[in-house]
Amino acid sequence: MIKSCTSCHGTKKKKGGFDFISALRKPGAPSARKQRNLVVANVTDHDMAPDDEKKQPTGEERDLFQKWLE
Numbered sequence: 571m572i573k574s575c576t577s578c579h580g581t582k583k584k585k586g587g588f589d590f591i592s593a594l595r596k597p598g599a600p601s602a603r604k605q606r607n608l609v610v611a612n613v614t615d616h617d618m619a620p621d622d623e624k625k626q627p628t629g630e631e632r633d634l635f636q637k638w639l640e
Contacts, residue, residue, distance in 0.1 A: 572635075574619060574627070575609075610636050 572590070577583070579590040590609070593602040612618040613632050619625070627635065 574623075574625060606639050610639050 575590050578585045579588045581589060581591050588605060588609075590605075593605045593609075596602050597606070609618070613627070613635055616632075619627065
C-alpha cells in the first residue's frame with residue numbers, strides 16, 4: 571500500500587504538499603507525527619486513496635496500514 575501512496579505523495583510528486591517518504595525518514599519529528607495522524611485519518615475515513623484511483627486498498631490493508639503507522 572505504501573507504494574500506492576508514494577506515487578502521489580513522494581519525493582518527486584507531493585500532492586497536497588505531502589511527502590510520505592520524508593515523513594517516514596524522521597518519524598519522531600513533530601511535523602511527521604502531525605502528517606502521520608492526518609494520513610491515518612484519511613485512510614481510515616476512506617478519503618485516501620481517491621475514488622478515481624484504479625486500485626483501492628482493501629479493508630484489511632487499511633487496518634494493517636493504520637496499525638503500522640501508529
